[in-house]
Amino acid sequence: xxxxxxxxxxxxxxxxxxxxxxxxxxxxxxxxxxxxxxxxxxxxxxxxxxxxxxxxxxxxxxxxxxxxxxxxxxxxxxxxxxxxxxxxxxxxxxxxxxxxxxxxxxxxxxxxxxxxxxxxxxxxxxxxxxxxxxxxxxxxxxxxxxxxxxxxxxxxxxxxxxxxxxxxxxxxxxxxxxxxxxxxxxxxxxxxxxxxxxxxxxxxxxxxxxxxxxxxxxxxxxxxxxxxxxxxxxxxxxxxxxxxxxxxxxxxxxxxxxxxxxxxxxxxxxxxxxxxxxxxxxxxxxxxxxxxxxxxxxxxxxxxxxxxxxxxxxxxxxxxxxxxxxxxxxxxxxxxxxxxxxxxxxxxxxxxxxxxxxxxxxxxxxxxxxxxxxxxxxxxxxxxxxxxxxxxxxxxxxxxxxxxxxxxxxxxxxxxxxxxxxxxxxxxxxxxxxxxxxxxxxxxxxxxxxxxxxxxxxxxxxxxxxxxxxxxxxxxxxxxxxxxxxxxxxxxxxxxxxxxxxxxxxxxxxxxxxxxxxxxxxxxxxxxxxxxxxxxxxxxxxxxxxxxxxxxxxxxxxxxxxxxxxxxxxxxxxxxxxxxxxxxxxxxxxxxxxxxxxxxxxxxxxxxxxxxxxxxxxxxxxxxxxxxxxxxxxxxxxxxxxxxxxxxxxxxxxxxxxxxxxxxxxxxxxxxxxxxxxxxxxxxxxxxxxx
Amino acid sequence: xxxxxxxxxxxxxxxxxxxxxxxxxxxxxxxxxxxxxxxxxxxxxxxxxxxxxxxxxxxxxxxxxxxxxxxxxxxxxxxxxxxxxxxxxxxxxxxxxxxxxxxxxxxxxxxxxxxxxxxxxxxxxxxxxxxxxxxxxxxxxxxxxxxxxxxxxxxxxxxxxxxxxxxxxxxxxxxxxxxxxxxxxxxxxxxxxxxxxxxxxxxxxxxxxxxxxxxxxxxxxxxxxxxxxxxxxxxxxx
Numbered sequence: 001x002x003x004x005x006x007x008x009x010x011x012x013x014x015x016x017x018x019x020x021x022x023x024x025x026x027x028x029x030x031x032x033x034x035x036x037x038x039x040x041x042x043x044x045x046x047x048x049x050x051x052x053x054x055x056x057x058x059x060x061x062x063x064x065x066x067x068x069x070x071x072x073x074x075x076x077x078x079x080x081x082x083x084x085x086x087x088x089x090x091x092x093x094x095x096x097x098x099x100x101x102x103x104x105x106x107x108x109x110x111x112x113x114x115x116x117x118x119x120x121x122x123x124x125x126x127x128x129x130x131x132x133x134x135x136x137x138x139x140x141x142x143x144x145x146x147x148x149x150x151x152x153x154x155x156x157x158x159x160x161x162x163x164x165x166x167x168x169x170x171x172x173x174x175x176x177x178x179x180x181x182x183x184x185x186x187x188x189x190x191x192x193x194x195x196x197x198x199x200x201x202x203x204x205x206x207x208x209x210x211x212x213x214x215x216x217x218x219x220x221x222x223x224x225x226x227x228x229x230x231x232x233x234x235x236x237x238x239x240x241x242x243x244x245x246x247x248x249x250x251x252x253x254x255x256x257x258x259x260x261x262x263x264x265x266x267x268x269x270x271x272x273x274x275x276x277x278x279x280x281x282x283x284x285x286x287x288x289x290x291x292x293x294x295x296x297x298x299x300x301x302x303x304x305x306x307x308x309x310x311x312x313x314x315x316x317x318x319x320x321x322x323x324x325x326x327x328x329x330x331x332x333x334x335x336x337x338x339x340x341x342x343x344x345x346x347x348x349x350x351x352x353x354x355x356x357x358x359x360x361x362x363x364x365x366x367x368x369x370x371x372x373x374x375x376x377x378x379x380x381x382x383x384x385x386x387x388x389x390x391x392x393x394x395x396x397x398x399x400x401x402x403x404x405x406x407x408x409x410x411x412x413x414x415x416x417x418x419x420x421x422x423x424x425x426x427x428x429x430x431x432x433x434x435x436x437x438x439x440x441x442x443x444x445x446x447x448x449x450x451x452x453x454x455x456x457x458x459x460x461x462x463x464x465x466x467x468x469x470x471x472x473x474x475x476x477x478x479x480x481x482x483x484x485x486x487x488x489x490x491x492x493x494x495x496x497x498x499x500x501x502x503x504x505x506x507x508x509x510x511x512x513x514x515x516x517x518x519x520x521x522x523x524x525x526x527x528x529x530x531x532x533x534x535x536x537x538x539x540x541x542x543x544x545x546x547x548x549x550x551x552x553x554x555x556x557x558x559x560x561x562x563x564x565x566x567x568x569x570x571x572x573x574x575x576x577x578x579x580x581x582x583x584x585x586x587x588x589x590x591x592x593x594x595x596x597x598x599x600x601x602x603x604x605x606x607x608x609x610x611x612x613x614x615x616x617x618x619x620x621x622x623x624x625x626x627x628x629x630x631x632x633x634x635x636x637x638x639x640x641x642x643x644x645x646x647x648x649x650x651x652x653x654x655x656x657x658x659x660x661x662x663x664x665x666x667x668x669x670x671x672x673x674x675x676x677x678x679x680x681x682x683x684x685x686x687x688x689x690x691x
Numbered sequence: 692x693x694x695x696x697x698x699x700x701x702x703x704x705x706x707x708x709x710x711x712x713x714x715x716x717x718x719x720x721x722x723x724x725x726x727x728x729x730x731x732x733x734x735x736x737x738x739x740x741x742x743x744x745x746x747x748x749x750x751x752x753x754x755x756x757x758x759x760x761x762x763x764x765x766x767x768x769x770x771x772x773x774x775x776x777x778x779x780x781x782x783x784x785x786x787x788x789x790x791x792x793x794x795x796x797x798x799x800x801x802x803x804x805x806x807x808x809x810x811x812x813x814x815x816x817x818x819x820x821x822x823x824x825x826x827x828x829x830x831x832x833x834x835x836x837x838x839x840x841x842x843x844x845x846x847x848x849x850x851x852x853x854x855x856x857x858x859x860x861x862x863x864x865x866x867x868x869x870x871x872x873x874x875x876x877x878x879x880x881x882x883x884x885x886x887x888x889x890x891x892x893x894x895x896x897x898x899x900x901x902x903x904x905x906x907x908x909x910x911x912x913x914x915x916x917x918x919x920x921x922x923x924x925x926x927x928x929x
Contacts, residue, residue, distance in 0.1 A: 528914030
């Protein structure tokens with residue numbers, strides 16, 4: 001220990017001079033814009049300016065993004081990566097500037113894909129300007145990331161966000177001092193209220209204009225960022241050795257990464273000159289022997305030391321009283337009240353969704369009734385048949401998915417943005433461990449109650465591939481709104497509400513059980529929970545709507561096409577007269593094992609496309625909506641149970657395949673079909689004596 | 692007095708009295724199947740060698756030196772339990788007895804080598820925490836990558852560290868050692884949990900759930916298993 005403290009003390013003296021940097025403007029090191037951005041295909045097409053937003057999670061980065069870009073946003077993935085990418089256009093005084101929102105990260109290590117994507121974007125695609133959004137109340141931790149951006153020699157503007165919350169916490173930041181120390185412009189903001197947005201925009205345009213100025217010397221950049229003597233000497237030594245090789249990353253940064261034993265960079269350099277890697281590892285070893293810590297930890301500690309120093313000089317901290325967050329957390333994280341509030345919030349969310357959803361759905365059905373045909377067109381030209389099917393699919397999407405999913409996701413985004421969802425994650429963390437997951441997995445699982453498709457995409461928040469897959473598998477077991485419609489329509493309406501509730505509870509137990517088994521069976525690593533606990537705040541309507549849209553949009557490009565095309569295909573099958581042959585083929589399963597009428601066979605095929613089709617087609621086939629007249633209570637429950645579990649619907653299968661490949665998707669699908677049939681048969685035998 | 696006997700007594704006092712309580716003579720006697728009179732005698736000689744504080748008619752409490760011996764022996768005991776059950780595949784029911792016999796005869800070096808081989812386990816098979824070694828290292832990785840010869844260089848003055856999970860809510864500590872997966876250590880130091888940094892345990896959640904800690908003006912939730920492997924020097928409140 002004494003060693004660590006000692007080197008900390010030694011550092012501060014040489015640092016204090018080094019941090020006295022010139023206010024010389026900066027980022028001029030890449031004056032050769034055109035050639036540098038060769039790799040950026042889009043830039044070529046669009047020749048405009050590119051601004052990247054970077055920063056930690058929970059600093060209001062998306063609020064800044066929304067303020068800058070308004071409605072012109074493109075959401076997608078980073079090429080070949082399952083990392084979301086948001087892009088928008090900022091229009092200012094006739095200029096069109098592309099704004100790229102990078103993922104919220106804490107460092108440029110190789111901890112996650114998000115970190116790799118971000119560092120490669122900044123280092124290789126060289127955006128014209130990087131806006132580093134920082135949380136003004138946690139300056140020290142945010143500056144840790146800022147320092148890494150400066151190491152990457154990014155042309156930086158610091159957006160000091162949430163200054164209102166900072167002042168509430170009794171902190172004052174000397175903006176000019178901070179700008180002077182870092183050598184970059186600093187713009188105080190309250191992005192959520194639109195404060196500082198104009199200033200930031202002007203700063204962006206101003207800095208971009210200056211980018212043609214003579215390039216800053218490397219020493220100019222270095223002077224701001226020097227570490228303790230032992231570390232600094234080795235960085236410089238290594239950087240000099242790197243002079244000979246051609247590499248797209250800044251040299252000093254590569255030297256630091258080599259000392260940190262960064263896997264990607266070490267591999268890259270090893271491919272060019274093996275002796276450099278061994279030189280780096282010798283230097284790293286010297287450091288490790290000196291400090292008795294591993295080199296990456298030493299460098300993180302050094303960086304934090306610099307951040308600490310800058311923060312200490314630039315801010316003054318007053319006394320903070322008991323905050324609202326503390327008071328709310330006393331309830332939210334309470335052993336009893338905490339769980340009760342989770343139950344109330346999630347229960348309330350589901351009830352609200354289905355009350356509101358049913359109303360909207362009814363309304364939409366009224367509107368669409370004149371043009372909708374419930375009765376499938378089964379004769380006539382093929383074109384008509386397909387058109388009818390496709391149209392029915394569209395109507396189903398409009399009346400059954402949107403009315404439920406939309407209100408669900410709006411309220412969920414509200415809960416999320418308020419900060420409460422992280423508390424739910426914390427409270428349920430231990431329970432998730434038995435399934436090889438941790439608290440964060442509760443987010444995709446809850447999303448699954450709306451629609452499984454966005455929920456599968458949300459599994460990206462998990463850290464390891466194993467955890468992503470496990471979470472997605474469990475998500476497919478969560479009854480989405482379409483399945484809830486079936487459960488309510490069959491069981492709650494014609495048996496009683498308690499059996500419907502029992503199915504829900506049974507499903508949760510099943511998820512826990514299968515989660516435990518899958519955790520043991522699937523190879524790979526699981527890591528535990530490490531998550532920031534943001535302060536509670538009043539959600540912003542803009543962020544909530546944005547988040548809702550980000551989730552619902554996958555309905556439009558995955559669920560709707562699957563609904564429309566699938567429904568048309570089914571209509572064709574129906575019209576071609578395959579109904580009875582299919583039913584006959586499936587009757588050993590449907591009739592003999594599950595104890596259902598043989599007509600149900602085709603329903604289960606239809607349910608592949610849209611789960612709620614089972615209930616619609618049931619009405620068509622039996623020519624009645626009083627299902628109690630045609631099916632016994634046991635049959636109703638068994639049908640609902642099988643529908644709930646038997647297969648992720650077509651849209652989910654497509655989404656799983658996109659995220660995990662066809663092999664894993666097929667395994668999940670086959671398992672769920674077999675499992676549901678098995679369970680259905682057992683249930684029909686066990687329930688007989690009771691109903 | 693033979694080393695084994697001293698260690699048995701220290702262990703018994705540690706188990707009965709905990710870290711700073713008093714172990715009654717009769718309780719120790721009952722546990723070790725000895726007569727109270729001979730226990731009193733041993734307490735006397737232990738007190739002489741500075742391992743316990745003996746209060747006549749009341750019992751004995753461990754001194755700092757005694758506690759150190761206790762923690763060392765407990766560490767070996769629990770490492771042995773993991774080794775016996777995980778590597779040798781011995782019935783977990785039996786490992787305690789076996790470890791009780793073996794713990795006195797293995798050296799610190801063997802204990803540390805087992806720790807390295809077992810990838811620095813955090814807990815014994817029955818779930819009790821294994822205290823970290825006394826080497827001057829910040830992460831277990833270093834120990835794993837270092838060859839055996841450098842090991843002895845790293846042993847230094849013992850330090851009193853506790854897992855973060857042992858702090859009381861609102862108690863402060865400074866980070867001493869991070870143990871565990873390389874990526875997890877990277878993430879923790881990226882979030883500011885670097886050696887020497889002051890942290891405050893804000894809250895523990897029910898049922899062994901994550902703990903909430905405050906570091907560099909940010910609150911983090913950290914899973915219990917990860918927090919078990921973050922060792923801190925506790926800062927006593929004024």
